[in-house]
Amino acid sequence: EDKVVQSPLSLVVHEGDTVTLNCSYEVTNFRSLLWYKQEKKAPTFLFMLTSSGIEKKSGRLSSILDKKELSSILNITATQTGDSAIYLCAGENQGAQKLVFGQGTRLTINP
Amino acid sequence: GAVVSQHPSRVICKSGTSVKIECRSLDFQATTMFWYRQFPKQSLMLMATSNEGSKATYEQGVEKDKFLINHASLTLSTLTVTSAHPEDSSFYICSARDPAAYSNQPQHFGDGTRLSIL
Numbered sequence: 314e315d316k317v318v319q320s321p322l323s324l325v326v327h328e329g330d331t332v333t334l335n336c337s338y339e340v341t342n343f344r345s346l347l348w349y350k351q352e353k354k355a356p357t358f359l360f361m362l363t364s365s366g367i368e369k370k371s372g373r374l375s376s377i378l379d380k381k382e383l384s385s386i387l388n389i390t391a392t393q394t395g396d397s398a399i400y401l402c403a404g405e406n407q408g409a410q411k412l413v414f415g416q417g418t419r420l421t422i423n424p
Numbered sequence: 425g426a427v428v429s430q431h432p433s434r435v436i437c438k439s440g441t442s443v444k445i446e447c448r449s450l451d452f453q454a455t456t457m458f459w460y461r462q463f464p465k466q467s468l469m470l471m472a473t474s475n476e477g478s479k480a481t482y483e484q485g486v487e488k489d490k491f492l493i494n495h496a497s498l499t500l501s502t503l504t505v506t507s508a509h510p511e512d513s514s515f516y517i518c519s520a521r522d523p524a525a526y527s528n529q530p531q532h533f534g535d536g537t538r539l540s541i542l
Contacts, residue, residue, distance in 0.1 A: 347530055355430075355517045355533040356468070401467060405531075410456065410521065412531060414467045 315340045317404050319415035327423050328394060334387040334418045336402030344407040346378050346385045351399045351417070359387070359400075392422045427451055428520050430534025438542055439510060445503045445537045447474075447518030453498035454520035458531065459491075462515040474501040474518075508541045515539075 320335045338346060345363045349356035360369045362378035362385060369376050373396075376387045389396055399419050403412040427450040435443050447457055455476045460468040472493055473481040480493035490512075492504040501520075505512055517536040522529055 345530075349533075355536040358530050358532065361530045403468075409473065410531070411458070411470055411473065412468075412519070413470070416467045 315404065315406065315413045317402055317413050317415035319400075319402050319418050321418060322416060323419045323421075325421045325423065326392060328392060330392050330422075331388065331390045332392060332420065334389075334400050334402075334420070335384065336386070336415055337382075337384045338402075338404040338413075338415075339383065340404035340406050340413060342407040343380075343404060344410075345405045347403045347405060347412065348376055348385070348387050349401040349403065351401055356401055389420075394422050394424055396420060397422045428518065428532045428534045430518055430537055432537060433535055434538050434540075436540045436542065437508065440507055441541075443505045443508055443539060445505075445516055445518075445539075447501045447503070447520070447534050449499045449520045449522075452520075452522035452524065454501075455498060455523060457495060457501040457518055457520040459493065459501075459503050460517045460519065462517065462536075468517065471503075474503075476501075505539065508539070510541045513539055513541045 317338045347361050348359040360376040365380035373390045378385045399417040401417045402415040429448045431446045457474040459471045461471050462468045471486045474493045474495040476495045482488045495501040515536050515538050519531040519533045521531045
């Protein structure tokens with residue numbers, strides 16, 4: 314059965330800190346690993362990773378995929394209170410395009 | 425970019441009522457859409473894959489007679505929660521991807537529907 318596991322489940326840091334969120338996956342016929350940010354409504358897309366070792370960046374956020382270790386990390390530097398959210402990692406399989414989500418990491422940034 | 429619209433955003437109704445949720449792809453045709461459910465403080469769980477012009481594919485443990493899915497056009501999928509009960513209260517979210525941009529575009533989510541059954 315396909316499975317995605319995230320850690321930590323919860324993280325509280327001070328504004329300005331750097332955080333690293335982890336995601337490991339076991340997905341049949343793996344195609345891509347996706348990161349989403351969820352605040353009060355539905356998830357908003359952050360990154361889609363298909364190739365191993367290539368870092369993707371968007372402002373203070375970056376992410377990389379390690380296909381050998383079946384894992385990915387999401388880094389956020391110089392955190393701000395607006396980064397407080399649940400960060401979801403999802404694995405996608407090639408054929409069915411289904412997303413298998415991890416439990417999410419609840420990130421809280423204190424001023 | 426691709427946009428997915430979901431309606432209504434919030435429903436509060438009595439036990440026994442059937443509730444229909446719509447999911448539309450606004451600027452692309454989606455042969456496949458996905459329906460997820462999210463309970464409080466939990467992650468998204470895939471309920472079913474909605475296929476245009478054919479029957480939906482349900483995940484294990486999801487009652488197809490309880491959660492009716494219709495994908496009658498290339499831009500609209502509907503999820504009907506039949507005879508809803510309090511335990512069906514949840515956040516329901518749909519997603520879709522532009523098949524023309526499959527290789528480099530992610531699935532996009534609707535804003536979700538928060539369903540509360542009294």
